[in-house]
Amino acid sequence: MSTDHAAPAHSALRHHFDTLDQQRDASLLGMWAFLVTEVLFFGGLFLAYTIYRMSYPAAFAAGSHHLNIVLGCINTAVLIGSSLTMALAVFAAQQGNGRNVARFLLATMFLGTMFLGIKAIEWTHDYEESLIPGLAFDAKIWAHEGMPPLEAKQFAGEGELFFVLYFSMTGLHGAHMIIGMAVMAFYLRPAWHGRYSRDYYTPIEGLGLYWHFVDVVWIFLFPLFYLVGTRGSH
């Protein structure tokens, strides 16, 4: 390789890095390190879920059957679709096509908003069906035919625990999506004006890592909440 020291440094290169390559590696490792802490952040909730599902399998299956599997499926498709548009935004950035970066970021934000909208519909139904722990929770709907009152009360409590975890985990996931979309909004203008090119597009790539991570969390949340217990037999 030639070493033309007279070439001016790229405007995005910070003085404490030698090359854009080095700067990119440092930035992306930083994002990965953040995502590692996120794994453990969500991990605590996944652990709580595991313990309580082991303890109360019947109530978790009953709770899961209160969720709308069709809306859950649609939302999974929508979120995977938003991961596709995010990947295409990063690709457009690699090609130096700023307009397409902005367009694909907008598409990602649109799909993300759609996901949250569907989630809002689901949560509204949950409210109407009295499935909100501590706020609007109806213990009576949990009692099976001929269940002794004390046992029914215990079972409703276990079901309430399912919904505590459901709202905590989908809520935390939703908060991550809102943050992701808010950050995306800041990158629309620079992207549109050609800030990112083949030489420098690290912010878009880091944003992509974050968004795909949020997608991965949902990939696990979906079967753990919507697909507990066999549906065919009920």
Add this chain to the structure above:
Amino acid sequence: MQRAENAMHEYTAAPRIYFIIFAALMILTATTVGVSFIELGQLNLTVALAIAGTKALLVLLFFMHLIHSNRLTWIAIAGAVYFFAIMIVLTISDYATR
């Protein structure tokens, strides 16, 4: 196009692979929903988690470019998996043996 001397040298995936991965993720989603309607006992959870794990792996490897990432990135992810596994396994070993 003139490239700066200190340009980034990284892998650029063709967009075609993203559409293939997207299709695979959709098929796996349909599969996991379909399987949830079949009575398999304990196997239902195993299958659901195996499919979710496969989907997560596809996203990591291709959407997150892990397949072309450097070793340091792999070590960071191994750290996440390792500590998460410790948390889950040690806690379950307590709860399951009470």
